[in-house]
Amino acid sequence: MTLEQLHDIVNYELFSIGNTKVTTVTVVVAFVVAVATVATSRVIQRAMRRAATARGVGEEDGSVAVAQRLVHYAVLLIGSFVGLQGLGIDLSALVAAGAVFAVGVGLAIQNLAQNFVSGVILLLERSIKPGDVVEVDGRTVRVRSMGIRSTICRSRDGEDIIVPNSMLVQGLVKNLTLGDDVIRVRVPVGVHYDSDLRVVQEALLAAAEAAPGRIADREPILLLLGFGSSSVDFEVSIWATDPWRLPRIQTDLALAVWEHLHARGVVIAFPQVDVHFDPKVTDGLRVMGGGRG
Numbered sequence: 001m002t003l004e005q006l007h008d009i010v011n012y013e014l015f016s017i018g019n020t021k022v023t024t025v026t027v028v029v030a031f032v033v034a035v036a037t038v039a040t041s042r043v044i045q046r047a048m049r050r051a052a053t054a055r056g057v058g059e060e061d062g063s064v065a066v067a068q069r070l071v072h073y074a075v076l077l078i079g080s081f082v083g084l085q086g087l088g089i090d091l092s093a094l095v096a097a098g099a100v101f102a103v104g105v106g107l108a109i110q111n112l113a114q115n116f117v118s119g120v121i122l123l124l125e126r127s128i129k130p131g132d133v134v135e136v137d138g139r140t141v142r143v144r145s146m147g148i149r150s151t152i153c154r155s156r157d158g159e160d161i162i163v164p165n166s167m168l169v170q171g172l173v174k175n176l177t178l179g180d181d182v183i184r185v186r187v188p189v190g191v192h193y194d195s196d197l198r199v200v201q202e203a204l205l206a207a208a209e210a211a212p213g214r215i216a217d218r219e220p221i222l223l224l225l226g227f228g229s230s231s232v233d234f235e236v237s238i239w240a241t242d243p244w245r246l247p248r249i250q251t252d253l254a255l256a257v258w259e260h261l262h263a264r265g266v267v268i269a270f271p272q273v274d275v276h277f278d279p280k281v282t283d284g285l286r287v288m289g290g291g292r293g
Contacts, residue, residue, distance in 0.1 A: 037079025041072045052123075067123060067148065111166070112149065118165035119148035128168055128175060133243045135174035136163055142244060156247070176243035182215065183243045187254045190231030192267040197224075197232065203264050204236040207256035213249045214238040231269030 045068045122128055132143045141153035153161045191200050208220030218239040225233040240249045
């Protein structure tokens with residue numbers, strides 16, 4: 001086969017698209033681009049899977065699969081443009097129209113895009129992950145699953161709550177299990193002013209040491225908060241684990257405080273108000289009462 005014959009075969013016109021002639025070589029180039037695109041997508045997805053595994057993200061985390069699928073579509077889109085360009089098809093008009101369309105869609109789905117980017121950030125940072133106990137918008141919830149757009153949480157009341165990812169990234173979120181699951185459990189209490197404060201201190205520390213769920217190697221903390229209008233205010237606290245059981249642990253500590261104060265005869269104060277009448281008012285009330293003192 002001569003070079004001229006090879007040239008004729010390579011440049012043989014198979015069909016035309018508008019004013020563009022599709023030859024054998026352009027079809028081969030487009031096929032190579034398609035194969036390279038699929039191979040590139042698979043390589044990137046495997047790299048993402050390995051990176052996720054290194055960060056402790058398991059296969060059960062749906063956000064990894066969603067991110068892989070989105071990357072796959074993006075690579076296919078880029079490969080399609082390159083392949084069509086290889087066929088000699090002018091895509092400048094299509095790109096211009098697509099840019100205008102993308103701007104319009106971007107404005108329309110701004111919140112969705114914001115949540116998507118936030119989901120990618122959460123996936124990479126791993127500051128919040130399934131199983132964590134977090135405090136969002138004043139509510140304590142446990143993270144069940146994380147997606148690209150939203151995160152599914154379960155409240156202590158058994159409610160499933162859908163939290164937009166942008167709220168987890170931009171808002172103030174308290175992760176109670178990020179570094180460890182150790183928490184501080186506090187119980188405030190006010191005692192009567194006639195109480196012996198040494199006895200009160202002894203009772204509160206004894207209650208804290210006997211409270212169920214306390215970490216044994218961490219000492220309880222007792223603070224005198226101040227002298228209120230009706231009571232001397234204290235706060236006793238202990239260190240415990242499992243933030244999800246915080247209300248239960250706090251209840252056990254409060255019951256222990258009540259029992260130890262009651263056993264020592266210490267009175268828990270309640271609000272009291274002293275009313276003083278002006279002498280004219282007192283005289284008027286005495287007259288209205290028929291002169292009775």
